[in-house]
Amino acid sequence: MAEWCADHLRNCEGWKSAGLELSTTSDENAKLLDASIRQLVSWSDCVSLGGFHDTLVRLTASDPGAIMARAFFVGLAGLGTESAARDPVFAKTMTQLESDAEKYGNQREKRHVKAAVLWGRGKHHEAADEWDSIMDEYPTDLIAVKFSHDAHFFNGNCKGKKNAIEKVINKWSHDLPCYSYLHGMYAFGLEECGLYGDAEKEADQALNLNRFDCWASHAKAHVLEMNGRHKEGKEFMYRTEDDWRQGWMIATHNYWHTALFHIEYAEYEDALGIFDREIAKRFNRTNSLLDMVDASSLLWRLELEGVDVGKERWANIEHLGKFIDNHAIVFNDVHLGVALYRQDELETEKNLRDSLEKYSSLLSEDNARISKEIGMPLYDGMLDYARCEYDVAAETMFPIRDKVIQIGGSHAQRDVFVQTLIQSCIMSKDPKNWSLTPQLLIERETMKHDSLLGQRLADKFRAKHPL
Known part of the structure; x- marks a missing residue:
């Protein structure tokens, strides 16, 4: 599904040629950073790279002091909602990164450090503004694009999600890695702004370019739900399940969307089946807060409908x-x-x-x-x-x-x-x-x-x- 993530990874010169110079001198670190952001944006594990987690481990080992890689880690931890400034280890990591960036980082890297640390310290709106500002000068900076998109989502800023992608999408050439994923991101921003027709066109374009774009599938599911096209939504999610289910983190959420289409039709046993087969098991494998939200939300919605979901299902959110x-x-x-x-x-x-x-x-x-x-x-x-x-x-x-x-x-x-x-x-x-x-x-x-x-x-x- 995501084996393309390992193709033509950029070394130090490749990043420099793209106008995104790194301060590290390690070509391996540069390539693994490229591999990491590609897997993150595609929500996928590239088997030939060993998967996203293994890629991150190797990224750190390749150059433990690399500024851009460390900024990426801090942003990833903060936006993953697993770490915050009150975590003493994370706080120390951010402070040390700031100091090292001032000594060794280039100007773009310093701005990334600033944004990631702002988010980590709870300045979420300033962080989003900083990532957007980086995109103004470096429109093909995929790390800034991804983190900006996520930051606006957590800030509840619908226009921010849309506008950030809107201003850079036409500045990308179609042959750049992850280009197609911009259409999926744009689709979600448009949908959250209520521009459903445009959103569906962008989601379809993303999926035509890459049917495994599970974020674009997610954006289309949103459009179909908000438009009351529940039968079409169910059919779409089941028809494309083999395409999006392999997206490591977003798959749980896409199953949640599928369950919501069933709830609209009062097909409660089908929704409970999705919880049992997919959502609870995936949460207990990842123990992710984001998966916890989907599990809790689904059971609560079913209870609002008068369904006895059983204590054991709540207990399965461990x-x-x-x-x-x-x-x-x-x-x-x-x-x-x-x-x-x-x-x-x-x-x-x-x-x-x-x-x-x-x-x-x-x-x-x-x-x-x-x-x-x-x-x-x-x-x-x-x-x-x-x-x-x-x-x-x-x-x-x-x-x-x-x-x-x-x-x-x-x-x-x-x-x-x-x-x-x-x-x-x-x-x-x-x-x-x-x-x-x-x-x-x-x-x-x-x-x-x-x-x-x-x-x-x-x-x-x-x-x-x-x-």
Whole structure:
């Protein structure tokens, strides 16, 4: 699938000829850096390179002091939402990299170090701006392109995702490695901006150039979901499953999208089957926070639909306690809290909330500020719903509903909070809360067209609160 990643890897002279000079003198390091970013952008393991993880190990060993490779590692760790400035080892790594970059790095590398460290220290919006600025001067800098795209996603900046790719895509020649993947990235930015027709064209172009572009498959799934084309979405995901399932990290998320198409049709056993066969097993293999989000979100959505998913399925999202002090993005924390509560890990959930509240006072970090203003009320509202305290949940979540985009994720992912708020209002005993439901249903339909799930919510409201 990704064996092309090993083709014609750039040595030091190759990077220089591309206008992206490196300070390392190790050709092996230069080639392995090229191999690493290609696998990251394609979400794929190149077998001939030993896979992404092995490539990273060899990259470090080839020149432990290489500035650009180390900036890549810091950005990768931060944007992977697994590390943050409060991790003392990661903090020391960033400080040492800054010092070494000043001594040995070239100007482009220093800017990459600045961006990666800004992100790692919680200055997420400044980091995104810095990566965008690098792209202005170096439009074919794929590391800046990839990190900018991810940063805007976690910042909830729809226009940023679109505009960053839009300004460089026509400056790439078609024969550059990973060129086709720009169309998939562009498609996702367009989709999040509501430009569904243009987004689908870009996703199709990416897939015509490379059918294994699992990010483009993901972007098309978003378009089909938001447009209410659920039957077409299911057919597309199953027809192309063998193409996108090999994308190492995004495959879990693409299975999650497939499950959402089933939920729209109330095909709950099919969605549970996807959880059992793919999502739970993949999380327990990767133990990734991003996979945890998909697992928690899917089970919660099924429960909102009245499905008894069983305690054992929640228990299959294992070893969550180690994440309670992470707080890289509050989007993760909310899903983590829900999962811990459903697992009856009440003491661990309480520790998570206490930790999040303490972290929220660190207003030097963007995510801490967002956690305080939006994340904490959202967290509490979700847990209020879990405790069947529907009035409290509605009153907590309704005032922040238009701000939730700031916690990051996609419109499709954040719909779990919209559904929970609507269900809270429907189940509320207070007329001032349940009377908000028609407004919320209209708002959701405006965002997600022709939703069968939305129709079920409307039917439930009319049955519980007849005129």
